[in-house]
Amino acid sequence: MVENAIAVTPAQAAASRLKQRYAAETRFKFLGISAIVLSLSFLALLLVTILSNGLTAFVQTSIRVDITLDAETLGIDPVKPSADALSSANYGQVIKNAMYKAFPAVESRPELRQLAAMVSSGADVGLRKMLVANPSLLGTTQSVWLVADDDVDMAMKGHITRKAGAEGSRLTDAQLGWLDELEARGNVAKRFNTALFTVGDSREPEQAGLWGAVVGSFFSLSITLLVCFPLGVATAVYLEEYAPKNRWTDLIEVNINNLAAVPSVVFGLLGLAIFLNFFGFPRSAPLVGGLVLALISLPTIIIAARAAMKAVPPSIREAALGLGASKLQMVTDHVLPLSMPGILTGTILGMAHALGETAPLLMIGMVAFIVDIPASPLDPAAVLPVQVYLWADSPERAFVERTSAAIMVLLFFLATMNLAAIFLRKKFERRW
Amino acid sequence: MNAIPVTQPSLSKVSARDVNVYYGQKHALKHVDLDIRPNDVTALIGPSGCGKSTFLRCINRMNDLIDNAQVTGLLTLDGDDVYDRNIDVVQLRARVGMVFQKPNPFPKSIYDNVAYGPRIHGMARDQAELDEIVMGSLEKAGLLAEVKDRLEETGTGLSGGQQQRLCIARAIAVAPEVILMDEPCSALDPIATAKVEELIDELRENFTIVIVTHSMQQAARVSQRTAFFHLGELVEVGDTEQIFTNPQHPLTQGYITGRFG
Numbered sequence: 016m017v018e019n020a021i022a023v024t025p026a027q028a029a030a031s032r033l034k035q036r037y038a039a040e041t042r043f044k045f046l047g048i049s050a051i052v053l054s055l056s057f058l059a060l061l062l063v064t065i066l067s068n069g070l071t072a073f074v075q076t077s078i079r080v081d082i083t084l085d086a087e088t089l090g091i092d093p094v095k096p097s098a099d100a101l102s103s104a105n106y107g108q109v110i111k112n113a114m115y116k117a118f119p120a121v122e123s124r125p126e127l128r129q130l131a132a133m134v135s136s137g138a139d140v141g142l143r144k145m146l147v148a149n150p151s152l153l154g155t156t157q158s159v160w161l162v163a164d165d166d167v168d169m170a171m172k173g174h175i176t177r178k179a180g181a182e183g184s185r186l187t188d189a190q191l192g193w194l195d196e197l198e199a200r201g202n203v204a205k206r207f208n209t210a211l212f213t214v215g216d217s218r219e220p221e222q223a224g225l226w227g228a229v230v231g232s233f234f235s236l237s238i239t240l241l242v243c244f245p246l247g248v249a250t251a252v253y254l255e256e257y258a259p260k261n262r263w264t265d266l267i268e269v270n271i272n273n274l275a276a277v278p279s280v281v282f283g284l285l286g287l288a289i290f291l292n293f294f295g296f297p298r299s300a301p302l303v304g305g306l307v308l309a310l311i312s313l314p315t316i317i318i319a320a321r322a323a324m325k326a327v328p329p330s331i332r333e334a335a336l337g338l339g340a341s342k343l344q345m346v347t348d349h350v351l352p353l354s355m356p357g358i359l360t361g362t363i364l365g366m367a368h369a370l371g372e373t374a375p376l377l378m379i380g381m382v383a384f385i386v387d388i389p390a391s392p393l394d395p396a397a398v399l400p401v402q403v404y405l406w407a408d409s410p411e412r413a414f415v416e417r418t419s420a421a422i423m424v425l426l427f428f429l430a431t432m433n434l435a436a437i438f439l440r441k442k443f444e445r446r447w
Numbered sequence: 448m449n450a451i452p453v454t455q456p457s458l459s460k461v462s463a464r465d466v467n468v469y470y471g472q473k474h475a476l477k478h479v480d481l482d483i484r485p486n487d488v489t490a491l492i493g494p495s496g497c498g499k500s501t502f503l504r505c506i507n508r509m510n511d512l513i514d515n516a517q518v519t520g521l522l523t524l525d526g527d528d529v530y531d532r533n534i535d536v537v538q539l540r541a542r543v544g545m546v547f548q549k550p551n552p553f554p555k556s557i558y559d560n561v562a563y564g565p566r567i568h569g570m571a572r573d574q575a576e577l578d579e580i581v582m583g584s585l586e587k588a589g590l591l592a593e594v595k596d597r598l599e600e601t602g603t604g605l606s607g608g609q610q611q612r613l614c615i616a617r618a619i620a621v622a623p624e625v626i627l628m629d630e631p632c633s634a635l636d637p638i639a640t641a642k643v644e645e646l647i648d649e650l651r652e653n654f655t656i657v658i659v660t661h662s663m664q665q666a667a668r669v670s671q672r673t674a675f676f677h678l679g680e681l682v683e684v685g686d687t688e689q690i691f692t693n694p695q696h697p698l699t700q701g702y703i704t705g706r707f708g
């Protein structure tokens with residue numbers, strides 16, 4: 016380049032510079048596209064893993080048996096069945112008897128035990144509900160679908176092998192034989208897993224549901240929203256429209272931005288110290304979870320609201336003030352309505368962030384094993400991400416697919432919230 | 448209520464005595480004495496940055512919005528000190544309306560744009576009265592014929608000239624005594640400008656108007672009085688005719704003949 020520079024005419028030099036520029040541009044574009052492709056493939060990998068692991072969790076293996084609701088076995092007075100007796104009756108025994116009847120050839124005690132273990136130990140719950148709802152079934156024989164044990168479920172779904180004698184099978188050869196037999200009779204089926212969306216957590220994977228966590232998340236986020244939104248918007252309005260621009264407000268601004276970057280687990284410790292230890296709020300309650308999440312989302316909402324209010328042109332403010340509107344009227348009549356889409360978008364994103372938070376909730380004891388579905392924000396509850404954490408920690412194979420299912424449900428809510436934010440932004444996008 | 452140090456009290460609607468404005472260290476307006484007569488159009492002219500807008504914004508205290516702006520001196524409206532502690536800015540701005548350089552209708556319906564002022568000041572007792580105010584203002588602003596079929600459409604959807612007349616309608620809907628206009632036609636084409644100028648002339652009947660303009664022709668066409676500012680100082684003020692035909696100060700003469708500016 017240097018030695019023949021003298022010989023190069025300006026036009027040639029320009030042409031070569033142009034070439035270099037195009038080359039640089041092409042390189043840059045290529046880098047950008049590869050970055051996108053890379054991140055998209057990671058996303059695809061993640062989704063494929065979750066889907067392939069978890070889709071099967073939405074169905075659940077059930078076994079059909081003819082159950083004789085014998086009053087004597089159940090321990091209920093057949094003439095006048097009291098509600099108490101109905102709900103505390105020995106349903107496990109009638110289920111066992113029904114299983115024994117389905118395979119009359121089985122006689123040895125250990126085999127009988129294995130046979131009874133093919134249905135879930137929690138299967139009696141459904142039966143009890145049925146009889147409590149309709150006591151006239153007492154004494155009749157009903158054909159009932161019972162939830163199968165998780166090992167049977169896993170075998171049916173192909174997650175564990177069904178080859179007799181194979182290593183790693185959690186079912187005995189006898190059980191596998193009965194399963195084949197049941198299948199041949201058409202008495203095994205995979206049906207939609209309603210338990211997943213109706214009940215709370217359980218030690219038995221086949222009985223474990225997400226609903227408690229969904230409700231817990233809902234209560235927590237409601238508290239978060241109730242605290243965060245008014246507080247965040249009021250703060251933003253004050254800082255943006257009222258506060259004098261001086262060193263103090265600069266300091267506050269810097270601190271809000273810093274708060275947004277504080278690791279969330281620190282907020283969890285703060286919540287533990289303040290809400291639990293000082294105020295004595297109940298442990299594991301969505302109330303406390305919501306308050307902690309509010310601390311986390313508040314800076315996000317304040318920053319988003321301020322940005323949205325900054326985007327309202329000063330000419331609108333001048334117009335309102337010039338007409339004799341007070342500052343508050345200017346804010347409520349013009350600035351807030353015009354910035355509301357932006358504020359809501361920021362709020363939704365803040366909420367989505369809060370929905371996915373796990374660590375701070377562990378700090379305030381929301382990691383407890385809770386079966387009951389919370390009826391109020393004061394009841395102990397789990398939340399979705401913590402449920403994922405809990406299930407992911409469980410050794411049973413059936414919890415692996417449930418973990419993925421819980422992640423899917425969580426992602427579904429997150430995606431819905433993000434879509435709502437995008438929709439709001441698009442719908443109310445304004446140009447001045 | 449200070450004593451009014453004006454020479455001809457009955458003749459001035461707004462009067463400034465030794466008004467100074469500082470933006471931080473910058474002395475933007477220096478010792479301005481100016482009387483604005485009622486039902487006159489007073490034009491403020493002068494090179495860019497000479498303080499015309501600054502003076503205008505003193506009158507309705509829009510300078511209050513600028514953090515580092517400081518106003519000294521005496522500015523009165525009908526003899527009342529505008530910067531008196533007891534003066535309510537909100538009421539002052541209802542008495543002194545403003546039209547801005549760039550049309551700035553609210554992103555609301557045409558009707559709501561005009562109705563906003565009367566609503567916040569509680570000027571209408573019922574819907575019928577409000578309708579009357581809105582229609583009357585649009586009529587006076589010469590916009591009614593063009594928009595009467597689409598009052599519910601948004602004000603930002605109008606053309607630039609229509610938007611500016613909407614802003615004028617919005618300003619006069621609160622029945623101010625003085626209307627301040629800061630280069631109201633700078634964003635408009637000649638036809639829209641002509642319409643607004645015509646309007647200004649009609650409005651003179653009911654309002655006192657102060658207008659900032661960069662167009663000598665416009666100042667000559669619409670105003671009765673003209674004030675020439677230069678580097679923050681009021682150089683010369685007089686009847687428009689006299690300023691344009693027989694300026695007393697060489698700076699004024701230089702400016703209006705276009706020798707500098």
Ligand SMILES: Nc1ncnc2c1ncn2[C@@H]1O[C@H](COP(=O)(O)OP(=O)(O)OP(=O)(O)O)[C@@H](O)[C@H]1O
Nearest residue numbers: 470473475493494495496497498499500501502513
């Ligand atoms: N907010 C502000 N902060 C600091 N200085 C300002 C501010 N507003 C105006 N100034 C200064 O005050 C002086 C007068 O400004 P002003 O806007 O009144 O001028 P103008 O005569 O209206 O000019 P133009 O014709 O360009 O609108 C200018 O030198 C300007 O730089």
Ligand SMILES: [Mg+2]
Nearest residue numbers: 499500501629
């Ligand atoms: Mg100006």
